[in-house]
Amino acid sequence: MAPIQNSAVIFAEIPSDYPVPGKHLKYVKDRTIDLDNVDMQGGIVTKNLVISIDPYMRGRMRSAEAKSYSPAFELNQPLTNFFVGKVVKSENEKFIVGQYIYGFGGYEEYTVHSKAQTDLLQVISEERIQLGLPLTTWVGAAGMPGQTAYHGFYHIGEPKKGETIFITGASGAVGQIVGQLAKREGLTVIGSAGTDDKVKWLQTELHFDHAFNYKTADVKAELAKFDPLNIYFDNVGGDQLEAALGAAANHARFVECGMISQYNTPDAHGIRNLILIVAKRLKLQGFIVSDKLKEPSFHQEFYSKIPKWIANGEIKVKEDVTKGLEQAPEAILGIFQGKNFGKAVIQIADE
């Protein structure tokens, strides 16, 4: 077989604010891979089917010298992220051609995973495949964002029935799951989002107790309609974090999952009311779900519950699927502008 196309989205230049498609993130069509002669280094080759877009990727668009929790993207190489692919070649006996794989892959049609890299991949078991979820969901509610929601809500939020929670980015990949878990646990759930459509969906489909458009509403006034907050699940930071500090109850827990409002601004918004951390005895706790994923018991707990709840409709999932890698740079920019409605994901190929 002759070399075949292996188009990709390349990290071409480090952005200082928003990543510009065609400049910082480039779709490159004329790459190839020779499946017959590729050096697998004891690993496997996957045909990539879906790949996730997540806010944390902005942090990886930096110089390799700047240390952070997640490695910088390599310049002139494909972006990488959580993906689902199908094994098309294998030199590793743990992986069989035809199996579905979840883990880290490239923004490209085919990825070569060396032996060392395959250690971090997991096979999506036949039992899970039988649940019939779209493959996109395994990188969304049933993948890293769902794990983020689950861990952050239960282990850092420490929810108790009857409490009040406020979630920013509430229609996003993580927020939508947190809100539904919170309803399930008997909390009063308030969410904010950036369009009226998203707000309506939170109210009518997810049955949030209250939802509002943070761009047009007075956040403080909206929060003042309810009891003081026992949990703030933060995906956004900035003004809304400041409002949540003001609206917090004594001993409230702030689950610091992300601050997307701050990722693309060299001059971040200054938060002025941190004195309330002392006066109200607040706990603000940041976390990265990958730390938690090292615990096998967490894996088991998560996968024994969430995929089933999605399959039987107890948890609803809203995904924003973009078809084709060539659309990916725009779709990535879109999540920082709030253009996605639901979990953003790229469908690279249909099987």
Added chain:
Amino acid sequence: MAPIQNSAVIFAEIPSDYPVPGKHLKYVKDRTIDLDNVDMQGGIVTKNLVISIDPYMRGRMRSAEAKSYSPAFELNQPLTNFFVGKVVKSENEKFIVGQYIYGFGGYEEYTVHSKAQTDLLQVISEERIQLGLPLTTWVGAAGMPGQTAYHGFYHIGEPKKGETIFITGASGAVGQIVGQLAKREGLTVIGSAGTDDKVKWLQTELHFDHAFNYKTADVKAELAKFDPLNIYFDNVGGDQLEAALGAAANHARFVECGMISQYNTPDAHGIRNLILIVAKRLKLQGFIVSDKLKEPSFHQEFYSKIPKWIANGEIKVKEDVTKGLEQAPEAILGIFQGKNFGKAVIQIADE
């Protein structure tokens, strides 16, 4: 006996920034008390010997309508705070004339404590008196500020040998104890203070590994000389909090004890790098020691250790004692301007 003088410091007016002696806080000489005919309401009368000055008092200089963790001072009444007094009259069998009492009392020569109020007072036992500490120390290192240091450092800071801690307000009532506990536990201890004298004392007397004057030094550069911070013990907030976020190690604990730099400024300093809470998985935890004081086991743990360590010189104590209630308004203002060197306290009378 005729009525005798009972001079006091009165909360005369609510300040908008710094409390001005003679305006917001007034020394009033011509008050009296008739010890023979005073209505004790089933309680006791104390002759007040020492009374504490603490930063949290600024939060009580507000309108009674504004809720916070500690009640507002009553307008036209004496300020109140932790004190040591001697029982001069008693209608409550738990208290005997001549005993030393620790608890809440007034900025006045004599205080009447009703039956309900005496429930919150404790007798300083004969065993403790035998340690020979100055009475001032029972409202300082062996009182609320010492308890604040102990609880915050051990239970929120979760120190481990070999870690690095940064303490702001390091020569103050709480900071000086935290630093010595941290040295005792084998941590690398960095402290900041606001005069060169204080810095020198931290280095030569308390043997901090490093100390600097935050008014003249570059805080970020000073912190960069050492390993990333595992614990930040915050008494100050503002710029130094921002610098500590920048210098923090992953999984660092921020013990949010106070933010004295923010208490007298209507426009607080905006902290711009809170995104590091997520990226470094930080925990910022506010606390009020009075919550912890409800646990009898904490009382016992604290009093079984700290007073002895002070008495035998293992913990050194620096106190800034002002004599006489008439000097108290200036001394109170002084702690917000960093004029005190060590734990600020008023000596009302010598026995």
